[in-house]
Amino acid sequence: MINIVLFGKPGAGKGTQAEFLKEKYTLTHLSTGDIFRFNIKNETELGLLAKTFMDKGDLVPDSVTIQMLQSEVEKNPESKGFLFDGFPRTIAQAEALDVFLESKNDKITATVALEADDEILVKRLLERGKTSGRPDDQDEEKIRNRYQEYNEKTAPLMDYYRSQGKFYAVNGIGTIEEITERLSTIIDKF
Template sequence: MVNVIMFGPPGSGKGTQSKLLQERFNLIHLSTGDVCREEIKFATPEGLEAKRLIDGGNFFPDKLAYRIVEKFLDQNSKARGIVYDGIPRHIGQTEHFDEMLASRQGKVNLVIELKVDEEILIQRLLKRGESSGRLDDSGREVIVKRLRIYDDVTAPIADYYKKQDLYFTINGIGSLSEVFERIAVLVEKVCLNEELNIV
């Protein structure tokens, strides 16, 4: 199974590009946010716990995220590969995430970070906020705060995977198709061999 981590700041397009990867290479897109919402929707034990925490204004704990992701992995153990969008979210999750994959005879094969200039990110998110009504995209100050959190919490993941020669950056500026073709070329280059033939 191929395991690709897609990450980038809010507004970089990682969710959209992950879905395009899913379609092109017949992979599964694991968005931790989407999976969590599904668990809540169907009132699973994990979903009920997540709803209780969220409704109480509490931080979503790593242990619960791990349980949800492990459940997803076990349900999709025969998949050709998975694109991960939302985990690992911070450096403290990286080793545990690797252990989750190793216990299922898997490993991270590729880590892609989408790079986009901050002002472009801000304009994208403001536009998205106008059309979607999302509160976390509702104003420049809120957006800048989210970007700082990304810089402080999520971006350091890059160093962990750089040491393993798994980390690559992609220019996230351009049309959806332009950015996707850059990603697709990288995925084919890294994952196209006898062991990881996904094309």
């Protein structure tokens, strides 16, 4: 089983790359952002709760997110491996994921990060906001708040995975194909 964490700031292209990688490596793609948005659309209890945080550009609380992620993994017992996109985003989430996978005799294979400058990414998100309908992409203040959340809570994960010898970074600027190629070079090692 290969379990990949796709890592990067908001707008770095995780979702776009996940679409290609999940096909290429037959992985189950789990995007916590997409799952939350699906729940918001369907007005579930989880969706209503998540919305209050997402609309401000804040992270959804760990307890809620971890539980949701675990139940999504459990829904896919036949999976050949997972592509985690947007999870983990905090040390508590990463630790919970390690414990959870270990309980299944499994583990994270590698964490691959897409790197790009903040200014380029903010522009990308505002552009995406024009068509995505996502409220968190339409307001520069909310976008800046997401970067602050990233810097405070998510960036420390790089050291977390580095200390496990599982952190790899690629340049996230280039064509979609070029970037898929860069990510594949890493994943192919496993």
